[in-house]
Amino acid sequence: MSIAYLNGTFLPLDEARISPLDRGFLFADGVYEVAAVIDGRLVDSASHLARLERSASALGIRLPVSLAQIEAVQRELVARNGVTEGLVYLQLTRGAEAGRDFLAAPDIEPTLFLFVADKPVLDVPAARTGISVATMTDLRWARRDIKSVGLLAQVMAKQAARDAGAQEAWMVEDGFVTEGASSTAFIVTEEGIVTRPYSQAVLAGCTGAALTALAEESGITVVHRAFTVAEALAAREAFIASASTLCQSVVRIDGQTIGDGTPGPVAMRLRALYIAFARATAI
Template identity: 85%
Template sequence: MSIAYLNGRFVPLEQAQVSVLDRGFLFADGIYEVAAVIDGRLVDSASHLARLERSTGAIGIALPLSLAEVEAAQKELVARNGLTEGLVYLQITRGADATRDFLPSPGIAPTLVMFVQAKPFLDVPAARNGIAVATMPDLRWARRDIKSVGLLAQAMAKRAAAEAGAQEAWMVEDGFVTEGASSTAFIVTDEGIVTRPYSQAVLAGCTGAALNALAEESGIAVIRRPFAVAEALAAREAFIASASTLCQSVVRIDGQAIGDGKPGPVAMRLRALYIDFARRTAV
């Protein structure tokens, strides 16, 4: 039986119910985080908690727990579910109001829910063989740096990518790749690793930030600038980063092979470095 966390209680997942008047359900008025679990421990927890604090602060939701208490609840949830490899999902909304109104009532209590998902990602075919991505127009709102639960544009892009035989969508605005629908986008050129700089146009990816640091520590240059779809198609390598994929090679974009059409050495090296980092620093 899977156990969830809801507003201070650990309950069976099927009993973790929230009101239909919850503003997360009615207005997507909420924030989420996803952290990886490897060997039963949370990966890069401090970065995910810091981003949670930034995102909730940006939309004015007060966390009902300290960050240390959130982490303790996540650890307890992992332990209660016996999770060794997978994900912890956290969502906080402004809470349930008495009626549906764009303006929330003063003082409503936020809703905090967490649950786990067993998911292998250390030794999977996609890591060995690479994935395909399809490019899509970026239809999202202007504050993509906020990790909002409003994911309709990403869900639409993911569905369109799947219909095109791809495993991820790369969002494109004015000819430049912003990011993946659920990942940070990278290419490898003669300069080094190229990835978009942080701004309100993209989410500051925790896994991507760790990969950037690991790359620079190992002598690989990281260039933070936008790149166009045409440059990605001509790149030596491409890859994505996220909590649920770690570092994963992109071997096809819009049906065209990247490099020799196989996972490249830079991405594979970074994946190995990240897994080592994750195991050394997990809590």
């Protein structure tokens, strides 16, 4: 039976109970994080925890325990559940009150919930074959730099992508790709690797940041700028990055083949570099 963590207590996941008056449920008033587990250890933990702190601070949500304590809880969950490869999910909401009001009480107690998923992230078929993405209008709010639990637009994008026979959605605003529904978007051109700079328009991807650092360290040029759908269709390669996919080639966009239709050498090299980095630095 899977063990979870809720507000200071480790307990069976199916026994975890959160109030229906929790503001995360009523208002999507909360943030979340997802970290990969490889070889039974947390990958890029400091980066994920720093982003959690930034997201919570942007919403004015207090962390109920320190980042060090959260990391200790994550590691304990991995150990208790015997996870060697998978993901740790964390959700922090402003908390629950006696009623429903847009304005929360100043002394409200946050809700902190964590659980794990045992799933492969290294040897997955999509890493060998590549994936398809479908483009669609970006319907999200303006503060995309906050990793909010308000994910309805992403859910709609994922559903539309699935209906189009794709595994991920790339969201588009004013003709430019912002990011994937649950990933950072990259293309490879004669310039090198192209990806959007971080701003309020996109989420600062932890895996994406690590990949760009590894690329630069290995002599690959990284250009931080927006790119159009037309540029993506004409690119040598395309790929995505996230905690759950690591680095994964995109071989079709809106049904059009990218490159020769197989995972490209830059993305494959970066995936290998990232896995080596993850194994060397995981805790």
